[in-house]
Amino acid sequence: MFQSFETTASPGQGPARLAALRDVMEREGLDGVIVPRADAHQGEYVAPRDDRLAWLTGFTGSAGWCVALRDRAAVFVDSRYRVQVRAQVAEVFEPVDWPETSLGDWIAGALPAGTVGFDPWLLTVEQKRALEGKLGAITLRAVENPVDRIWEDQPAPPMGKIFAQPEALAGEPHGAKIDRLAASLEGAAAAVLTLPDSIAWLLNIRGSDIPRNPVPHAFALLHADARVTLFVAEAKLADLGDHLGGRVTVAPPEQLLETLAALEGQVRIDPASCPVALAEALADPVEGPDPCLLPKARKTAAELEGARAAHLRDGAAMVRFLAWLDDQPPGSLTEIDVVRRLEAERRATNALRDISFETIAGAGPNGAIVHYRVTEETDRRVAEGELLLVDSGGQYVDGTTDITRTVAIGDPGPEEAAAFTRVLKGMIAVSRLRFPKGLTGRDIDPFARAALWEAGLDYGHGTGHGVGAYLSVHEGPARIARSGTVALEPGMILSNEPGFYREGAFGIRIENLIAVEDAPALQDQTVARMLRFETLTWVPIDTRLVVPALMTGAERDWLNAYHAEVEARIGPLVEGSARDWLSRACQAI
Structure with a gap:
């Protein structure tokens, strides 16, 4: 079972990849780019397709950021990774102790004015808000992911099969969970769920889209009338049978943004895990915690x-x-x-x-x-x-x-x-x-x-x-x-x-x-x-x-x-x- 995952994360390739990223910045009129270790679902773990930070810098830790400017580039890591990062990244990336030094403070100190690009699927509402509070005259601009444009052999999105977690092991049918959590929405018409383990727990399902973590990549809407809309590729459900039942409607992920835009009434988002792209699609977002977090714990x-x-x-x-x-x-x-x-x-x-x-x-x-x-x-x-x-x-x-x-x-x-x-x-x-x-x-x-x-x-x-x-x-x-x-x-x-x-x-x-x-x-x-x-x-x-x-x-x-x-x-x-x-x-x- 032992595997080495170092095939795409190489310090030796860092300078060339950083140079290619700066070419994209030049074409887009950007003075900087933010590259988090994150995916659109905002869980801790990412699939190989989404491990952009490792591909760009060589750093393979489970948390971190890169900020690439035209003349400087830094990798931000917490205390768990400060020895590791020095061994993994090329000299073109300077290690920065995070969160002691925040991204916003570092960017503001290194770039008095300008425009910094970010992928709105990879930055949460809370993270964007924190950055904007630090950047002063610097503008944040949502852009198509610049790393994806230079990663020629980027892996395909994961398509792992979804399977049921037996009720005898879960201890509660997923219909009862839906009822209980829908009643907790405090006046909101629906809640947006992005975290893979929240969705897996709520629906008593498991998946295989993330290495070592039995969770599926999906999005979901928990409606106040105790319905769930599950946005997931149909092929992942081939082995699930009728487990989901009549109160769960399946829709393709491509319909997520238009569905959000059409929702009436307040829609609850968790600013800590909701990507900017989803929040900005809503007419009337209201903030609150992911309703699955405490019940799941x-x-x-x-x-x-x-x-x-x-x-x-x-x-x-x-x-x-x-x-x-x-x-x-x-x-x-x-x-x-x-x-x-x-x-x-x-x-x-x-x-x-x-x-x-x-x-x-x-x-x-x-x-x-x-x-x-x-x-x-x-x-x-x-x-x-x-x-x-x-x-x-x-x-x-x-x-x-x-x-x-x-x-x-x-x-x-x-x-x-x-x-x-x-x-x-x-x-x-x-x-x-x-x-x-x-x-x-x-x-x-x-x-x-x-x-x-x-x-x-x-x-x-x-x-x-x-x-x-x-x-x-x-x-x-x-x-x-x-x-x-x-x-x-x-x-x-x-x-x-x-x-x-x-x-x-x-x-x-x-x-x-x-x-x-x-x-x-x-x-x-x-x-x-x-x-x-x-x-x-x-x-x-x-x-x-x-x-x-x-x-x-x-x-x-x-x-x-x-x-x-x-x-x-x-x-x-x-x-x-x-x-x-x-x-x-x-x-x-």
Whole structure:
């Protein structure tokens, strides 16, 4: 299953492609062009056809922007990708720390006046508004996508087949979802849906248009009278039968703009995910959140039960992989060997639909690249004395998994062990937490960092992201992060993944998935309702990297109880050498 996706993203081709883009700018009378990593649906992940940022610049991260001016060009990336971007882009592109430096501020500083082009399908209403607030005398002009005009071998649009997600796994028929959400539109005649996972969740369908994410490319209108118009290529529905039912009308995507223009009454758009092209087609748009976001994040009892089952299956595959890894002599494996073996163990479950993202296997300094993805060019041996960071997951019909384990290869150094223990303390702090209803991810995030802060350390990414139910492995709107402003609610599945990264040396991340649940009331509790986290991931944590003296008694008790539960749950699912390894790995400290 291992693949290299570097065929069209090459730093060496960057100068020629940038020169061709500037030729288009010259013909169009543009002083600059904005190239986001986005598609018309505005989800996090894009199909190969829409990966314009990678094709132009060589940068393959999952978030970023390029701004090309006539004499300068910059690639904007957040803290996850600052090591990666320097290795991937040609010198004609200058890396810029984003969001610390916004696109608008950078453009305004580099271009006192002029016209900057953008594709109105790739910029959201919110993004355009933020840019206009910064640009002063600079004009934004909607244009036909300039990258598409120079990308001669651009892949075709994806045409993956759509299939039904069984109601037994979804926990609610899609007709009931339509009724419930239509009643929530607060006077609007309809709501525009663009996010692939929102549409998939609402209609209890799944697709295959995005690598590793079982979602279809489509647009939809949710009408206040509990009807849905689904704009999708008819060929994608060939295997769906009569699943959609009479209240869902199918229309070709080419009719979307004219349908929007003909709508009467207020039409709700989410400015965070609605492209400018769709908003400008409406006579009376009104802004509000995508109505699917919060209901989708609150998993049903069936979805939670499916997640538990998927994590046991996935945990057994991880244990078989870790047992194999521990049996290999240091230096005998490369990162690609690691990826192939782990993906083979997941396939051996005979239940894997796909991996949930490209497996991260970073040895030594590559582990410090937060979203590192090994290629034939970057592949390195897993050497004695190094740390190996493995972040991976699976897509199963009953759940989506995401787990990170950092493993000692040989004897770890004292700096690595101390940092690992502090990261573990943060993960345990979140796992043990009880908190009042109404707190947000921003309130929870400091608990994961406190032990690192005590030593003057930190990490640049968020502590946790939402996770879908056989949907996208990154799901909004809830997250555990400084930017997490959505209150956590029962049923939400999140990751718990603090880390630490020493550039050029090693990376550490420990990740379990957790689900928000009600906490039993305490005898003297004065808070009306408290919540806690249910652990979903059951895989040993490498205790060879733990410094017991740095841990409190309560933290050691949690770790020992966790490992006892791992052995109890996963032990019956593995056998032979993997079972023996599991017993050793779960010994109390």
